[in-house]
Amino acid sequence: MDNLATYFDSFFFIALPYVAFFTFFLVTIERYRRRKFTYSSLSSQFLENKQHFWGLVPFHYGIITVLAGHIVAFLIPREILWWNSKPLRLYILEASALIFAILAVVGLGAAMVRRLNTSKVRTVTSRMDWVILALLMLQLLTGIEVAVRYPWGSSWFATSATPYLWSLVGLNPDISYITAMPFSVKLHIINAYLLILLFPFSRLVHILVVPNPYLWRKRQVVRWYRKPRNA
């Protein structure tokens, strides 16, 4: 049983992240070289605009802020621990992260309902879109579960997740930080790797096409540069 747990941990926390990042870089670069014009979110704004706005805008503000928080805790863990050394500052950080996480869930939920309910939008939604939407939702919900059930995650992220992630970067993986973590934390991390793995095969690639003015430009209608499926 112990052996099985060791294999499980080694597979999901050593092999999977390397496979995910390797695929991410290789396929992303190759796709850009060969099929540059597929680097798009394939906007469906022209099919339906109102629900699109109320889903996508809160989702993007929420997820961008939460991901920025993860990156800051990865890059400057000491400063995060210093900030959290005063309880009030810790509460402010944790509460703000939670608010943005909930904003992202509400936005993503609205975007999913729109894709189900608006027949024109449903028609142009691929299987991969649904897989990505489901994984994103799972990522947000497990993140919120972790934040609520195991409090002060911003501090223990800095002391456990950050050294683990740096050990991967240094090609000297140390999973001792992760092996004793509860199941929901493990699921949150594994699901993040799955998202990174599928990133280059999905419309998530639009993130890499900067400038990315969706969030502040005036409303505009976007046409696809793609033949319809049945043409």
Ligand code: HEM
């Ligand atoms: C696709 C990438 C990821 C997304 C979208 C994501 C999303 C989230 C969300 C929405 C939360 C809740 C925020 C809060 O209320 O505090 C969260 C919390 C958390 N995530 Fe992630 N996450 C990602 C990757 C990761 C990875 C790779 C790790 C660790 C190796 C990780 C570790 C944590 C921890 C420890 C918390 C709790 C933080 C706290 O309580 O303040 N996440 N994540």
